[in-house]
Amino acid sequence: MSETSYRDISLNGLWKNNPAIVQLLGLCPLLAVTGSVINAIGMALATIFVLTVSNTCVSLIRNITSDAVRLPAFVMIIAAAVTCIELLMQAFAYELFQILGIFLPLITTNCVILGRADAFASKNPLLPSMYDGFIMGCGFAVVLILLGAMREVVGTGAIFANMDLLFGESAANWKIVLFDDYTEFLVAILPPGAFIFTGLIIALKNLIDTEIKRREAAKADTSAPSSRRVRVTGHIS
Amino acid sequence: MAFLKLSSPHAHGPMSTPRVMRLVLLATLPGIVSLTWFFGFGTLVNILWASLFALAFEALALKLRRRPLAFYLSDCSALVTAFLLAIALPPAAPVWLIAVGIGFAILICKHMYGGMGYNPFNPAMAAYVLLLISFPVDMTNWLAPRGAISVAELPGPIDALLRSLGAASTQFDAVTMATPLDLLKQNDALLLDDLWAQSPQFGQFAGLGWEWANVGFLLGGLYLLYRRVFTWHAPVSMLASLTVIAALFYDGGSSASGGSPLFHLLSGATMFGAFFIVTDPVTSAVSNRGRVFYGAVIGILVYTIRSWGNYPDAVAFAVLLMNFAAPFIDHYTQPRTYGHKPRQNREKS
Numbered sequence: 338m339s340e341t342s343y344r345d346i347s348l349n350g351l352w353k354n355n356p357a358i359v360q361l362l363g364l365c366p367l368l369a370v371t372g373s374v375i376n377a378i379g380m381a382l383a384t385i386f387v388l389t390v391s392n393t394c395v396s397l398i399r400n401i402t403s404d405a406v407r408l409p410a411f412v413m414i415i416a417a418a419v420t421c422i423e424l425l426m427q428a429f430a431y432e433l434f435q436i437l438g439i440f441l442p443l444i445t446t447n448c449v450i451l452g453r454a455d456a457f458a459s460k461n462p463l464l465p466s467m468y469d470g471f472i473m474g475c476g477f478a479v480v481l482i483l484l485g486a487m488r489e490v491v492g493t494g495a496i497f498a499n500m501d502l503l504f505g506e507s508a509a510n511w512k513i514v515l516f517d518d519y520t521e522f523l524v525a526i527l528p529p530g531a532f533i534f535t536g537l538i539i540a541l542k543n544l545i546d547t548e549i550k551r552r553e554a555a556k557a558d559t560s561a562p563s564s565r566r567v568r569v570t571g572h573i574s
Numbered sequence: 575m576a577f578l579k580l581s582s583p584h585a586h587g588p589m590s591t592p593r594v595m596r597l598v599l600l601a602t603l604p605g606i607v608s609l610t611w612f613f614g615f616g617t618l619v620n621i622l623w624a625s626l627f628a629l630a631f632e633a634l635a636l637k638l639r640r641r642p643l644a645f646y647l648s649d650c651s652a653l654v655t656a657f658l659l660a661i662a663l664p665p666a667a668p669v670w671l672i673a674v675g676i677g678f679a680i681l682i683c684k685h686m687y688g689g690m691g692y693n694p695f696n697p698a699m700a701a702y703v704l705l706l707i708s709f710p711v712d713m714t715n716w717l718a719p720r721g722a723i724s725v726a727e728l729p730g731p732i733d734a735l736l737r738s739l740g741a742a743s744t745q746f747d748a749v750t751m752a753t754p755l756d757l758l759k760q761n762d763a764l765l766l767d768d769l770w771a772q773s774p775q776f777g778q779f780a781g782l783g784w785e786w787a788n789v790g791f792l793l794g795g796l797y798l799l800y801r802r803v804f805t806w807h808a809p810v811s812m813l814a815s816l817t818v819i820a821a822l823f824y825d826g827g828s829s830a831s832g833g834s835p836l837f838h839l840l841s842g843a844t845m846f847g848a849f850f851i852v853t854d855p856v857t858s859a860v861s862n863r864g865r866v867f868y869g870a871v872i873g874i875l876v877y878t879i880r881s882w883g884n885y886p887d888a889v890a891f892a893v894l895l896m897n898f899a900a901p902f903i904d905h906y907t908q909p910r911t912y913g914h915k916p917r918q919n920r921e922k923s
Contacts, residue, residue: 522674524708533682 343468350472357480358539362448367481368531370440372492375499377485379433380440383422384481385474387444388453390418392470395458411454412445419445433502449477480538487534492526494519589803591690595650597803598850601794602657605846608790609661612719612783614728616665619738621657623669627676628656635685651690655679658698658850662843662890663705664716666729666737671712675701695897696857699890706885718751719783722774754781755842755886758833766827780840788845795849804853807862808869812848813839815873823881832881844876847889857897864900864907872896 356362366384370376394414402410423441426434434441444450453473458466490496494516501509524530609617632652636643659675679701687693706713720728727749729737752760754775761769770776779785799806820835827834838844843851852858852869859868872892879888 520670520709520712522708523710524704527707529704 342465346465346469347472350469350476351479352476355476355480355542356449356452356473357477358535358542360449360452362452363450363477364535365443366440366447367477367484367535368528370437371481371485371488371531372526373489373499374482374485374497375433375502376436377481379426379430379437379503381474381478381481383419383426383437383441383444384447384449384477385471386422387415387418387447388450388470388474388477389467390421390470391415391450391454392458392466393463394418395454396461396463396466399459407459408451408455411451411459415450415454416445430503436502449473483538484531484534487538488525488530490515491534492522492524492530494521591651592649594803595654597798597801598654599650599657601798601803602661602791602850604793605787605790606661608783608786609665612721612786613665613717614720615731615734616667616717616729616737617661618731619666619734620660620663620672623672623738624656624660624663624676625653627673628652628680631677631680635681635689639685639689641689646690649690652680655684655697659701661846662698662702664713666717666734667715668712668740669738671705671709672738674708675705678704691856693856694900696851696854696893699851699893702890703894706890714753714756715750716753718749719775719781721777721782722751723749751775753842753886754784754837755880758837759880759886762829764829766829766831766833780837784842785840788840791845791849795845795853798849798853804855805862805865807865808852808858808872809848810869811866812852812869812873812876813844815870816844816877817873819874819877823877832877838877838880842880842887843889847872847876847893851889851893857893857900859900859903859907861904861907861909863909864903867903867907868896868900871899 350356354360357364357367363384366380370380391411391414395411398410398414419442422444423434426437426441453470457469461469486496489498495512495514497511497513499509500511501507504511525534606617606621629647629652632647633643636646656676659679660672663672663675679697683695683697683700684690684693717729718727752775754773757769757773757775758766764772775782777783777785780788795809798804799809816838817835820832820838823832824834825831832838833841848869852872859865872889875892875895876888879885879891883891885891
């Protein structure tokens with residue numbers, strides 16, 4: 338693995354091949370638990386942890402598992418990592434564990450994790466696999482937290498409520514009320530809001546991509562020497 | 575010599591989109607008049623705000639999509655959405671509520687799906703459902719009808735305008751009442767006759783005011799039918815199936831009864847839905863046979879949700895559910911193409 342490939346991995350995980358808004362994998366937790374920033378952060382941390390651990394382990398055993406049993410083996414590894422994070426959350430953030438509920442064990446079936454294990458970690462050496470797991474998790478986490486923030490602001494008119502569930506007592510007053518006297522816009526917190534806002538984020542990403550492409554094309558145009566066609570001889574029919 | 579190359583169809587219908595839309599707007603008048611007579615000027619204020627927002631959002635969407643402004647704004651389709659939503663909302667609804675609803679209807683339900691003629695869901699009904707599940711308190715705040723309260727308590731134009739801006743005195747907050755469908759839903763102890771006698775909201779056949787609003791929309795719908803804006807299939811089958819299922823479950827007026835067929839025909843948004851929502855040419859089934867199915871299932875769903883669901887009225891939910899099903903219905907009710915054998919025979923041969 339050369340140096341540039343780490344750059345490629347980062348770019349892929351965070352933007353070009355973002356698991357949440359380009360591959361559209363792991364939509365179940367993405368849509369289900371992003372009703373507020375704190376839920377999104379909890380799910381994001383859990384996913385980053387599981388992705389990194391599973392990619393590392395899968396990369397370690399990639400040469401000793403046969404093709405026939407590789408998927409069950411990967412799922413066992415992922416399930417073990419999920420159990421770890423579940424127990425950790427139960428110990429250190431019990432209320433958040435209760436809020437996330439069934440969606441924490443469901444990380445096992447999250448397509449992002451199995452997808453990265455099979456598509457990347459089972460074919461690449463240890464360090465790049467570990468890094469890929471971490472960056473893919475971060476790409477997923479950024480979208481989760483952005484979505485959680487949008488839905489919390491539109492839905493309740495405030496942001497960063499209940500941060501003490503994860504960051505200790507001192508975080509209890511992090512809540513910022515953006516609009517006083519705000520009537521709760523329930524749809525943003527209910528499932529339809531998740532679909533609408535995910536769609537908006539995807540649209541925003543596509544808009545930025547087209548703009549980048551347009552600028553690059555414009556740059557390419559100006560760099561090319563402007564040539565004027567001069568008719569020298571004969572007729573052009 | 576050059577000939578103009580015209581492609582078929584050479585005969586075109588006399589009904590252009592703007593003309594149809596203007597006829598629909600005209601046909602809502604009797605219903606609006608009776609709503610205004612019974613509930614005060616709130617409905618008119620709703621329509622005023624909704625039309626302003628609809629034109630503004632339509633212009634914004636057209637500008638973002640780089641479409642010609644004048645052409646699309648003058649076809650009145652945004653105004654029809656505005657009128658339909660404004661009629662469905664409680665009279666003198668808060669102005670922000672109308673803005674959110676119209677914004678959702680025009681920007682998301684209409685233009686995000688490709689604009690006029692491409693929307694899979696009826697924009698006015700989708701916006702109504704969005705508001706109903708998001709703001710249940712504001713959406714169930716119906717004013718009391720004339721007859722249940724004195725005429726002086728009905729909001730005049732200025733009162734209604736102030737109330738929609740949230741600046742009204744508390745006077746009009748006191749005179750909101752549960753709608754008849756709501757009363758019927760919550761009733762589990764009284765015989766229907768006793769309920770009728772105890773609550774001032776009931777009129778001769780259904781709710782006071784509601785029955786005449788429904789008659790108004792029925793008249794408007796019959797006018798549209800007469801002008802051949804739509805065919806009779808969908809509305810008639812919807813009303814027929816609603817009547818049949820209401821008759822089947824009507825036991826003469828016990829506390830568990832769902833209300834008489836006539837009550838259901840003249841309550842809530844029945845007639846408004848049957849003639850102004852179910853007949854939407856874009857979101858309903860296409861063939862005549864398909865429209866019969868489409869309307870019939872809506873009628874059944876309306877009664878089902880009204881009687882055993884969580885919400886007192888159900889036209890919007892029923893219509894949205896059937897909008898989902900319209901392509902499916904179209905698939906199975908494709909008319910035979912001229913010159914081809916019917917589907918079954920073709921498969922055998």
